[in-house]
Amino acid sequence: MPRLPNDLLSYIVEAVDDPKTQWVLLTTCRGTSRFALTAIYRELSFDSRNAPSSYVTRDPKYMISLEKLSLGAETNPNLRFTFSFNFFSYTSSDLGDRCLRALLPFLVNLQRLAINSPYVDPETLGLLSPTAKLTHLILGSTNYSPSFVEFVESHKNLYRLSVYQFRAPLESEEHPYNATISPTAVPNIYSLKCPIRTIKRFGHRPSITDVCFTTAWNQRHTPFPEETKDEIVKAFPSVRAAHFPEPYDFPGIVWLSLRLSNLEYLRLDIDGVTTPLDWNLLSGTKLKYIQLFGDVMPLGEPEEVSRSIFDAIGTMVVVDMTEDSEERLRRFYRRSKKGFLVEISTSQWQPWWETVQTDIDEACLHDRDSFVS
Structure with missing residues (x-):
């Protein structure tokens, strides 16, 4: 390979999107490996949708890779290059949560975080390095709690907030929705996705693993309290695009749409x-x-x-x-x-x-x- 300036070589290698090509560059020579390593770590994704064996093996490949990465997180300097982190898992094992708890403190420059799993504890989110400046936060399921509010408020650069499902708090919690996001905490939120109903289990009090196994016939949906909807309006006055996923609640959607004064884009899931x-x-x-x-x-x-x-x-x-x-x-x-x-x-x-x-x-x-x- 001709001796190219490092700036030009870095630009060429980082422009490569294909993972296979990135791995080839990693092993070609020392000149390209350094920049290829940076590119590989920039977008970390552990996605069960790309692992068809995830339903039939105890430890699918994407989970094995995630576990190996988390075990060496403390001594892995390349994690500082990670700009986006995606974890998508249908499984209910707590292995994913353990790996996330080990990794998040070392993602010091993270800007985009997606955790689409049966449930993510807000306290796990709170372990993310304080130097991370999140712009995108995408969650499959979490709990609307003081810990969640504290985490959101600590990332003032948030531009997109997406939560598919809020889990109903435990019956033992005295004030389950006693959490308020300050109207000035996240002034740049443009895009908001959140449910206006919560999932709640019948029967015994749910734990984290119990909620992971909920199915259509043993769930019931409970509306958010009116005061909580009011807090959503107060907390996100800058929202211009909103998506309120199922279960469908048109009166609730109307209530929020009329009060989000800057709302211009609305997506409705109308199945049902x-x-x-x-x-x-x-x-x-x-x-x-x-x-x-x-x-x-x-x-x-x-x-x-x-x-x-x-x-x-x-x-x-x-x-x-x-x-x-x-x-x-x-x-x-x-x-x-x-x-x-x-x-x-x-x-x-x-x-x-x-x-x-x-x-x-x-x-x-x-x-x-x-x-x-």
Whole structure:
């Protein structure tokens, strides 16, 4: 290999996205190995979706790799290069939690953290190095508790916060939702995903491992207390994009949408909805974009649904409805009579609204120019 300047060599190696190529560069020569090592550690992902054996083996490969990494975390200087960390596991073993507790204190420059597991303890999150400046936090399931609030408030650079499910607190907790996020704690939150109902087990008091095994027939959903919804509104005044996942609660969604004064993008999971929705309830919002994800037919024909949304919400610019997958959508503009198919590609770190923002801005300009002419 010609003797290239280190800056140029670093740029070339770090531009490589393919893991196999990165490993080749790691073993080619000393000149490339140093920069390849940095690139490999930048994005750490341990994902059961890429490990089909995870259901039939006790220790799938991705967990074995995670455990090996965690055992050497204290003496591994390369962890300082980690910018993104993703852990996705369907298993209920506490091995994942032990590994996370060992690793998080050494991810000193982490900016994007995703833990999609049956449950992550807020106190485990609190072990993350205080020097980490999180911009993205994605959680599968956790507990809305003082520990969770303390963790969120300690990361003022948060831009995207996503929690799919809040576990109901233990019955023994005297004030289960006695936690308040300060309105000035995370001023840069743009994108918010959180449920407005919690999962709660029937029967005996749940522990962490008990919650991991919950299934559809032994769960019940309890609404968040009204005061907690009010705290969400106070804590995230900067939110412009919101996603409230199932179980579906349209009155709760309306309540929050009307009070989040900067809200412009709204995604609704409509699976399980069997009757048309009263879109007029959202007429007081500033919504520009609605994405309906799921089976839209119980709400009516797509053209009828889009027209009722445009008629009800004067600021609405674009309505998208899923066609046959999350990537294929049927799009409607205010003046379009029929929708047309569009494809959007998203990654874990790219929120659902980001790929349509340019189209919405262009549609706003087109409507303005049409009005002027």
